[in-house]
Amino acid sequence: MRQPLDKWLKSGTPWVWLNAGAVAISVIMVIGLLALIAVRGLGHFWPASIVEAQIQAPNGNTSLLIGEIVDTEEVSAAQLRSAGIELPESATFVDRHLVKIGNRDVYGSDFSWVLDRNIVERTYPENLIAIERREWGNFYGYLLAVKEAGVTVAEQNAGENRIWDEFQARIERALTIHEAIYQIEKHEIGSINYALERLRLKQRRLELEGKDTPENLAELDAERQSYQQEYHALEARLADLNKEFNRDSFVAQVQDGRTTEIYFSKVVRAYQPNAMGLGGKFAFYGAKLWEFLSDEPREANTEGGIFPAIFGTVMMVLLMSVMVTPFGVVAAVYLREYAKQGFITRVIRIAVNNLAGVPSIVYGVFGLGFFVYFLGGHMDDLFFPEALPAPTFGTPGLMWASLTLALLTVPVVIVATEEGLARIPRTVREGSLALGATKAETLWRVVLPMASPAMMTGVILAVARAAGEVAPLMLVGVVKLAPSLPLDGNYPFIHLDQKFMHLGFHIYDVGFQSPNVEAARPLVYATALLLVVIIALLNLSAIAIRNHLREKYKALES
Amino acid sequence: MSIMKETSPTSVPELDFNTPAAVLHRRIRRTKDKAATVGVGVGGISVIIAILLIFLYLLYEVIPLFRSASIEQQATYTVPVTSAQTLYMTMEEQAEIAMQVTANGEVVFFDTLTGNTVKRQSLPVPQGVEITSFAEGSAASHLLALGLSNGQTLIFKHRYKITYPNDQRVISPFLDFPYGEQPMEVDTQGAPLTKLAIRDTEAGLTLAAVTQDGRTPITQYVKEEDFLTMEVQLVQKSIELPVREQGVLSLHIGPSQRWFYVVLEDGNLDVFDLKAGAQARLADRVQAVAQGQRITEAKLLLGGISLLIGDSQGKISQWFMVRDQQNLGQYKLQPIREFQLGQAPIVNISVEHRRKGFLAVDAQGMIGVYNTTAERTLLQETLVKGTSNLISISPRADVLLSLNQAGQIQKFHVDNEHPEVSWHSLWGEVWYESYDEPSYTWQSSASNNEFEPKFSLMPLAFGTLKAAFYAMLIATPLAICGAIYTAHFMAPSMRRKVKPVIELMEALPTVILGFLAGLFLAPFIELNLPGIFALLILMPIGIVAASFAWVNMPRQIRHMLPEGWDAAILIPVVLVIAWVSIAMSHPLEQWFFNGDMRAWLTNDLGIPFDQRNALVVGLAMGFAVIPTIFSIAEDAIFSVPKHLSHGSLALGATPWQTLVRVVLPTASPGIFSAVMIGMGRAVGETMIVLMATGNTPIMDANIFEGMRTLAANIAVEVPESEVGSSHYRILFLAAFVLFMFTFVVNTAAEIVRQRLRKKYGAL
Secondary structure (H helix, E strand, O other): OOOOHHHHHHOOHHHHHHHHHHHHHHHHHHHHHHHHHHHHHHHOOOOOOOEEEEEEOOOOOEEEEEEEEEEEEEEEHHHHHHOOOOOOOOOOEEEEEEEEOOOHHHHOOOEEEEEHHHEEEEEOOOOOEEEEEOOOOOEEEEEEEEEEOOEEEEEOOOOOOOOHHHHHHHHHHHHHHHHHHHHHHHHHHHHHHHHHHHHHHHHHHHHHHOOOOHHHHHHHHHHHHHHHHHHHHHHHHHHHHHHHHOOEEEEEEOOOOOEEEEEHHHEEEEEOHHHOOHHHHHHHHHHHHHHHHHOOEEOOOOEEOOHHHHHHHHHHHHHHHHHHHHHHHHHHHHHHHHOOOOHHHHHHHHHHHHHOOOOHHHHHHHHHHHHHHHHHHHHHHHHOHHHOOOOOOOOOOHHHHHHHHHHHHHHHHHHHHHHHHHHOOHHHHHHHHHOOOOHHHHHHHHHHHHHHHHHHHHHHHHHHHHHHOOHHHHHHOEOOOOOOOOEOOOOOOEOOOOOEOOHHHHHHHHHHOOOOHHHHHHHHHHHHHHHHHHHHHHHHHHHHHHHHHHHHHHHHHO | OHHHHHHOHHHOOOOOOOOHHHHHHHHHHHHHHHHHHHHHHHHHHHHHHHHHHHHHHHHHHHHHHHOOOEEEEEEEEEOOOOOOOEEEEEEOOOOOEEEEEEOOOEEEEEEOOOOOEEEEEEOOOOOOOOEEEEEEOOHHHOEEEEEEOOOEEEEEEEEEEEEOHHHOOEEEEEEEOOOOOOOEEOOOOOOOEEEEEEEEOOOEEEEEEEEOOOOEEEEEEEEEEOOOOOOEEEEEEEEEEOOOOOOEEEEEEOOOOOEEEEEEOOOEEEEEEHHHHHHOEEEEEEEOOOOOOOEEEEEEOOOOOOEEEEEOOOEEEEEEEEEOOOOOOOEEEEEEEEEEOOOOOEEEEEEOOOOOEEEEEEOOOEEEEEEOOOOEEEEEEEOOOOOEEEEEEOOOOOEEEEEEOOOEEEEEEEEOOOOOOOHHHHHOOEOOOOOOOOEOOEEOOOOOOOOOOEEOOHHHHHHHHHHHHHHHHHHHHHHHHHHHHHHHHOOHHHHHHHHHHHHHHHHOOHHHHHHHHHHHHHHHHHHOHHHHHHHHHHHHHHHHHHHHHHHOOOHHHHOOOOOOOHHHHHHHHHHHHHHHHHHHHHHHHHHHHOOOHHHHHHHHHOOOOOOOOHHHHHHHHHHHHHHHHHHHHHHHHHOOOHHHHHHHHHOOOOHHHHHHHHHHHHHHHHHHHHHHHHHHHHHHOOHHHHHHOOOOOOOOOOOOOOOOOHHHHHHHHHHHOOOOOHHHHHHHHHHHHHHHHHHHHHHHHHHHHHHHHHHHHHO
C-alpha cells in the first residue's frame, strides 16, 4: 500500500511525525548531555598516554614535543591564516591538536596547539614519566638523576629506566613527611590559633563588660602562655620536618633537552603511563578517583580533590532539611487540616505554588539583605560585640545560606506534603475520629504516618533543588576556597558563621573564574558529573517513593 | 446469650469513665489537642508570613529610593564677620566647622551649630593691595584663589586635622598654601583682576582672569616632575584671549583645562578651546537664556564637565560640550536639561561634592534641591529669611548653610539619600555627561569619584527579555510539539519511559547547563556555525522525508514497530541528520563564506560576533525551559477527556484533525499557562546567562552578541555594592521587578490552569 505524497501531506501525518521528532530531539538532548558529562568527567582520571612527537615547522625547523593530546579539532585554514600561521595555498581545513605539555615552570604555559600536518613521527616511549606536583601543574619528561641533599645518588641516561624504584621510594618518603607536616599545620597549629583567637575575644568581652580585673586578665595570660609554648614546640618540630622534607631532589629532562631540578617535596605522584598495563591503569584510575572524592583542592582548585566542596554541600543541605522539614510540614498541615477552606486558603495556596517559580537570585538578594545584614548585623551587636568590627554573623555564612535555601525550598515541601495529605481518604480520618481520637491524635497517629512518604518526596525534591542551586548561594555564603571545614574538632564544632565550599559554585568558579581554565576543565566535568549523579539519584528516589505511595493508596481507595 | 448480655451497654455499669485518672487523661488529651491546634496554626501562619516577608522586605529596601528630600532648620546665628562682604562659605567633611572668607582677606572658621569662632586668620595679602575677585577650584579640592588689585592671585587651601585626644574627636582647621604664600602673577600688566577662575590638576594649573581694563589674561603652569628629585617644576605659559564684551559674570575652566567658559550677564555663553595655546579660539557661542533674561549665576557641576546656568527668572539649565554631529572634530555647547525654581532670579548655586546634584537659592529665599542625572527636583521650599546671599552644602550633602544679606546664617539639616534615582533615570533615555546623545546605559561604578553613575535598567531589562526570547524561540516549539506527541499519540509504555527522562532535565542544576554552554557549546558553535544553521533547516525536512520513506516501507517492516513508537525510529534519524549537518559545516563554510563564517559575518555583514552570544544562551536556557513547558503542557493535553477525541475519531476525522480541531482548542489555556511559566523561568534564570554570555549590558537584538540580564547583574554586583547605597537599593529594585514579574506571570498561569481543571471536571 503505497501512499501518494499529496494525500499523505493532506492527512496531517507529517505534522504528527514532526511532533514525534520533537520528542526524539528532546530525549537525545537529555541523554546526549548526560553522556557528554559522563564521558568527559570519567575520562579525567584515566592515565592518558604521553606522546613524544617530532614536529617539523613549515620553515624546516624540527623540534620535539612531549605531552598528552587533550583535544583535536578541525579548523579552517582561513582562520589560521588570519591568525598569522603560515599554511600552503592548497590547505582548506587542517586538524590541530591541543597538547598538554605541562612543565609550566619551564615553558610558561602548559598547553600548546600543534597542527597535525606538522607532526612527522609519534612515539610512546615507556620510560617517559608524568609527575603531578603541588605547584606548576604536571611535569612530563625523562628522569635523569636522583639527589640526596644535593649529592647525586643514582643516575641514568634519558632512555633508561633503572632508577625508577629508587625514585618511587623517595616519593613515598616525602609523602609520609608531608602527611606529618599537614597534620601539624592544619590541625594542631590550627586549633592553637583558634584557641588564641577565642582568648582574644574573651578578653575583649571582659573589657566590654568592665570585668577586666587583673585576676581575670592574668588567668587569660597564663592560658595564652601555655598555648604559646605549645605553639613554639610545634614550630620547632615543623622546622625539623621541613628540613627533612626538602632534602631530596631529582633531575629530569624536558622536551627541548633542557634539564630541571625538582624537589621531592613538590611531588604528589609520579607514573609512567606508557608502561602501564590495563590493570595498572585501572588501579591508577581508582586512586585518582579516590583522591578526587577525598582530597583537598590544589593549585587554585584546578587540581586535587573536591572533598571540602562535597562536605560543604552536604552540611548545607542537611542544615537546610532540618529547617525546612518541620516548617514545610506544619504549614501544609495547617493549610490542609486546620485552616478554613475558602478563598483565602486558595489564594495562599496559589501564592505558595508560585513562590517555587520565583527566581532563586531573588531569594539570594533577600537572604543577603534580611538575614545577613539585618538579622546578622543585629545578632552581632547583641551577642558578639567582642568581635566587632569584624562581623560574626553579619557576613555571609553557612547558617544564612541554609536558611535562604530553606526559604527557597519550603514551597516544594508544602506542595508535596499537601498533595500527600489530600490523597489520604476522608474515611480514614473519620474512622479515627469516630473511635474517639482527638484531631491531634488522628493527625499524629494516622494522617501523618500515612503522609510521610509524601513528605519524604517533598524533602528529597527540596534537597535536590538546594544541592543544585548556586545563584543565591553566591550572595549568602559560598567561597571558592574555605580555609577549614564547617565541622571540626574546635569548640563549638559546628561553625555556622563560616563560609563554605559548594559543588555547584565550584563548577562556576573553577570553570569561569580560574586563571587556567584549560587545565581546570576536566576537573569541572568530573565535578559536574558528581553533582548530576547526586541530583539524579535524589530525584529518582523521590519518583520511586511517589510511585510506591500511589500504589499504596490505590489499594486503600478500592 | 450470656455473651450478648455482657457486650450490651447496660451490662457494664461498673465501667466508670469518670475516675480521676480518666478525667485527667481526657483533660491532658484535650490540652494536647488544643496545643496542637494552636501550634500548627501559629507555625503555619508564620511560615506563610515569612514568605510574605520577602515581598515586604524587598519593598522596604526599595522605597527609600523614591523618597523626596527633606530639610529642617537646626540653628540660626550671625556670621562671625559682618564688617566685610562674605566671598565664600564652606564646610569640612563632618559639617561641624564652617569657613567664611571675607573681602578684606580674613578667613574665619566657626562652629556650624553655634556660630562661635574657632579660628581666625588673615590671609597674607601684600600691603596696599586689595582683593578684587575670588575663585573656587573644584569643591572637593578645597582650593581657593583671590584675585588682587595688582594683577596677582593668592592661592590657598583650607585643611582640617582630626585628632582624638581622650577619645574625643577634635577638628583643627588650618590654611595651606600649595603654591607658596607669595601671590602668583596672572596679568603681566598688573591690572586689577575683576573676575578669576582657577583649575588645578596633577597635569597643571590654569588661572584665568578678566582685568579692569577689559582684557582676559590666562596663565597656565604645566607641572613637570623632575625624575631624580621628584620635585615638581612649574613651567609658565601665557595666553591672552580677545574679549569682545563687557559684563562678564564669571569664568570657568573645565577639568581637562581645555574648555574655558566665559559667562556674560546678557545671556551669552562663550567657550574657548585652550588646547591651541596662544592661538586659543572661540569654540562656540550660545544664547543661554531666553530673550530679555539675564544670567545671574553660573557654576560647574561636580567633575567640571557640566555648566549650570541660573537666570533672572528662576530657571537653571545644564550645559556641556558635545561632539558636533554636523561638523566632525568640532564641539558645541549643548543644553541638556532645565530646572525651574520659582520666578525670582537665581542668587546662588551650591554644588554637591560627591554626586551630580546641586542646590539653588533664589532672590526670594526659595531653596531647590536637584539632581541632574535623574532630572529630579527633590525639594523646593522657601526657607531663607531676609534676602538670600550665599548657600553652601556640606561634603556629605547633609548640612546646608544659608547666609542672607543681613549676615544671618541659617543651618539646615538635609535628608537626601538617593537623589540619583528617578523613574526617568531608571527607564528613560538619559543624556549623560560626555556622551554624544541620550542613551540607555548601565554602568554602576568606576574608579573615579567624580563619575556619574548610570543606572538605566533598560539595557538589563532588554537583555533579560532578549535571553528569554531566544530561549523561548527554541524551547516552545520543541516542548509543545513534544508534549502533543507524548500526550496524544505516544504508546503508553513509551510514555512511561520518556516522561521521566524529560522531567529529569528539569532537575539538572542550571550551573551545569551554564558551564556546558560556556565551555563546550560556545566554542563548538563558533567552530561549526554553518552546521548549526544547516541543522535548523535540515532537521524538519529530514524528519518529514524519513517519515515519508517509512510510510512507504513494505508492510512487514512497518508492522514490526508497534503503534505510537514512531519517535523511537526517529532517534537514529535525528542523530544522522545532526551528524550530517555538523560534517557539512566545514565544506559549507568553505563554499559560501570563504572558509570563515565568523569573519564573513563581521566583515561582510557588519554583524559583531561574540563567542558567548544569545544563540548559546538560547540553546542552553531553552534546554532548561523545555521540561517546564513540556510537563505542564503534556498534563493539559493528556487530561483532555478521552471521549472528546474518541468522538471525533469515530466521526471520521484523522488523528491530526482530531488533535488540531478538538484536543488543542480544549487544552490551549493549559498550553498557554505552560508557556507563561516557562517564560517566568527563563526570565529569572541566573547561572546560565552568567556563564554563557559576556555579561555586557548592551541594547542590541543581534543573536551573535551577548547581553546582561537583571538576574545576572544582581549576582555580579550585589556582593560589591555598599549596603544602603543607591546602587544597592537599585539592585534590590531589580530583584523586586523580577519577583513581581514572575509572580504575576505565574499567578496568571496558575489561575488559567485551575479554570481549565474545573472545565475538564464539568466535561
